[in-house]
Amino acid sequence: xxxxxxxxxxxxxxxxxxxxxxxxxxxxxxxxxxxxxxxxxxxxxxxxxxxxxxxxxxxxxxxxxxxxxxxxxxxxxxxxxxxxxxxxxxxxxxxxxxxxxxxxxxxxxxxxxxxxxxxxxxxxxxxxxxxxxxxxxxxxxxxxxxxxxxxxxxxxxxxxxxxxxxxxxxxxxxxxxxxxxxxxxxxxxxxxxxxxxxxxxxxxxxxxxxxxxxxxxxxxxxxxxxxxxxxxxxxxxxxxxxxxxxxxxxxxxxxxxxxxxxxxxxxxxxxxxxxxxxxxxxxxxxxxxxxxxxxxxxxxxxxxxxxxxxxxxxxxxx
Amino acid sequence: xxxxxxxxxxxxxxxxxxxxxxxxxxxxxxxxxxxxxxxxxxxxxxxxxxxxxxxxxxxxxxxxxxxxxxxxxxxxxxxxxxxxxxxxxxxxxxxxxxxxxxxxxxxxxxxxxxxxxxxxxxxxxxxxxxxxxxxxxxxxxxxxxxxxxxxxxxxxxxxxxxxxxxxxxxxxxxxxxxxxxxxxxxxxxxxxxxxxxxxxxxxxxxxxxxxxxxxxxxxxxxxxxxxxxxxxxxxxxxxxxxxxxxxxxxxxxxxxxxxxxxxxxx
Numbered sequence: 001x002x003x004x005x006x007x008x009x010x011x012x013x014x015x016x017x018x019x020x021x022x023x024x025x026x027x028x029x030x031x032x033x034x035x036x037x038x039x040x041x042x043x044x045x046x047x048x049x050x051x052x053x054x055x056x057x058x059x060x061x062x063x064x065x066x067x068x069x070x071x072x073x074x075x076x077x078x079x080x081x082x083x084x085x086x087x088x089x090x091x092x093x094x095x096x097x098x099x100x101x102x103x104x105x106x107x108x109x110x111x112x113x114x115x116x117x118x119x120x121x122x123x124x125x126x127x128x129x130x131x132x133x134x135x136x137x138x139x140x141x142x143x144x145x146x147x148x149x150x151x152x153x154x155x156x157x158x159x160x161x162x163x164x165x166x167x168x169x170x171x172x173x174x175x176x177x178x179x180x181x182x183x184x185x186x187x188x189x190x191x192x193x194x195x196x197x198x199x200x201x202x203x204x205x206x207x208x209x210x211x212x213x214x215x216x217x218x219x220x221x222x223x224x225x226x227x228x229x230x231x232x233x234x235x236x237x238x239x240x241x242x243x244x245x246x247x248x249x250x251x252x253x254x255x256x257x258x259x260x261x262x263x264x265x266x267x268x269x270x271x272x273x274x275x276x277x278x279x280x281x282x283x284x285x286x287x288x289x290x291x292x293x294x295x296x297x298x299x300x301x302x303x304x305x306x307x308x309x310x311x312x313x314x315x316x317x318x
Numbered sequence: 319x320x321x322x323x324x325x326x327x328x329x330x331x332x333x334x335x336x337x338x339x340x341x342x343x344x345x346x347x348x349x350x351x352x353x354x355x356x357x358x359x360x361x362x363x364x365x366x367x368x369x370x371x372x373x374x375x376x377x378x379x380x381x382x383x384x385x386x387x388x389x390x391x392x393x394x395x396x397x398x399x400x401x402x403x404x405x406x407x408x409x410x411x412x413x414x415x416x417x418x419x420x421x422x423x424x425x426x427x428x429x430x431x432x433x434x435x436x437x438x439x440x441x442x443x444x445x446x447x448x449x450x451x452x453x454x455x456x457x458x459x460x461x462x463x464x465x466x467x468x469x470x471x472x473x474x475x476x477x478x479x480x481x482x483x484x485x486x487x488x489x490x491x492x493x494x495x496x497x498x499x500x501x502x503x504x505x506x507x508x509x510x511x512x513x514x515x516x517x518x519x520x521x522x523x524x525x526x527x528x529x530x531x532x533x534x535x536x537x538x539x540x541x542x543x544x545x546x547x548x549x550x551x552x553x554x555x556x557x558x559x560x561x562x563x564x565x566x567x568x569x570x571x572x573x574x575x576x577x578x579x580x581x582x583x584x
Contacts, residue, residue, distance in 0.1 A: 167431045177409070
């Protein structure tokens with residue numbers, strides 16, 4: 001296919017038509033990113049449990065809805081299941097001394113089997129919006145955007161409140177300076193357990209939303225969730241800093257995490273519109289997140305590094 | 319107030335790096351005692367403070383604080399009664415949190431941390447007054463991130479935090495060693511003030527003999543996990559550096575001159 005033929009095949013109308021659906025899905029990823037923000041930024045832990053707990057949330061939601069539960073109740077149970085998954089990772093880390101990143105990987109691996117069990121050993125399970133009353137669905141995109149936005153808003157408000165309380169402050173202190181926290185009488189093990197549980201609860205909730213939105217749960221739906229969440233967190237921080245600058249408070253930071261999720265998914269919509277092979281999406285995401293994670297380091301390097309001295313010819317004495 | 323009974327601690331037992339850090343050490347602090355601790359590197363000064371703070375469990379012996387046996391309590395539970403300032407100014411505060419948030423965390427040392435708001439309006443006014451007292455201009459920077467403060471400012475804030483909720487015991491682990499001389503003097507002066515105003519019982523490690531003599535009402539010198547010198551009251555007030563060095567040689571059985579670099583004299 002020639003270049004001109006390629007561009008001729010791209011229809012702007014089709015892109016515009018796909019954007020609302022992208023926003024709805026982006027909101028769900030943004031909600032998940034709120035969970036990842038808690039571990040990555042507040043607890044200073046890269047928690048890989050989420051790839052598993054996202055699927056757990058989806059699986060529990062779909063199975064319960066199929067069993068006749070109301071969708072909202074299914075989401076509550078899904079959130080609890082996520083809390084439990086986070087708790088397992090936390091216990092592996094705090095009580096058994098396994099490094100947090102490995103503890104997350106172990107739980108994630110175990111969850112793959114658990115998720116299959118939840119879905120009755122099926123790799124995926126469909127839940128039709130025609131037969132069941134769902135919280136949101138890609139068949140009704142405007143409603144899905146509204147629902148997603150409301151849930152995100154409520155969640156941002158609750159998190160803003162919680163991390164302003166004495167307990168939430170103790171969690172933030174634990175991530176920021178564990179030695180100080182212990183010296184101030186904070187049980188940092190318990191704070192890590194709380195943070196990891198809360199984080200994975202939110203991730204599972206978003207998994208439950210995603211399963212309803214797309215109409216099915218799949219055992220692989222959480223693959224790469226951590227990277228997508230990191231992408232949302234980082235995009236949100238960059239855009240938030242650019243738009244609000246120093247006026248950005250914690251509420252703004254949390255809101256922009258959700259915005260980051262939306263922006264991330266809109267980029268994906270555009271990339272798909274450009275007819276990139278969907279199999280390359282993960283590669284694309286990994287490269288983008290890798291670049292963003294590297295930016296702060298490279299910025300520092302530009303100011304002071306050995307390579308820079310070499311370029312200058314061995315510094316002042318040469 | 320604080321009582322250590324026959325406390326021993328060995329690091330890396332049974333390995334080539336085995337180090338007997340505290341051996342059968344006993345110490346009693348009366349309420350209001352302000353004890354300075356000196357000794358060469360590896361004498362066990364920091365180990366002593368860490369044993370009291372509960373950074374790790376001791377091998378044997380008992381530790382009592384205010385009559386309560388705290389030997390088996392983990393660090394965060396002992397913190398109910400113990401305020402601490404570390405050598406590294408970065409260690410005592412949370413850099414990404416606001417100044418008032420740090421103080422609020424310290425105000426709740428040993429309290430249950432529930433779902434009440436983390437910093438109340440009422441306490442904010444107290445913080446402003448306390449910070450104004452420091453004379454460092456921090457009273458107008460309550461919402462600044464602590465990471466933006468200088469080392470001396472952070473150490474002063476840490477001191478304030480350690481004493482915010484009256485501790486039974488204040489542990490100062492060479493808390494001025496990382497500061498420039500002028501700032502170190504200010505922080506030491508502040509330490510004196512806080513200890514005397516709140517009638518605190520305190521243990522202060524220092525590498526500086528003059529500081530050890532000038533501050534506190536009692537001085538102990540450590541060597542190889544033992545207390546080899548314990549001088550209090552009038553005798554301590556009259557102490558000179560020369561005398562301290564001689565007494566060290568007598569007690570330790572070797573002259574300090576050979577490794578006096580470990581103790582700076584000014």
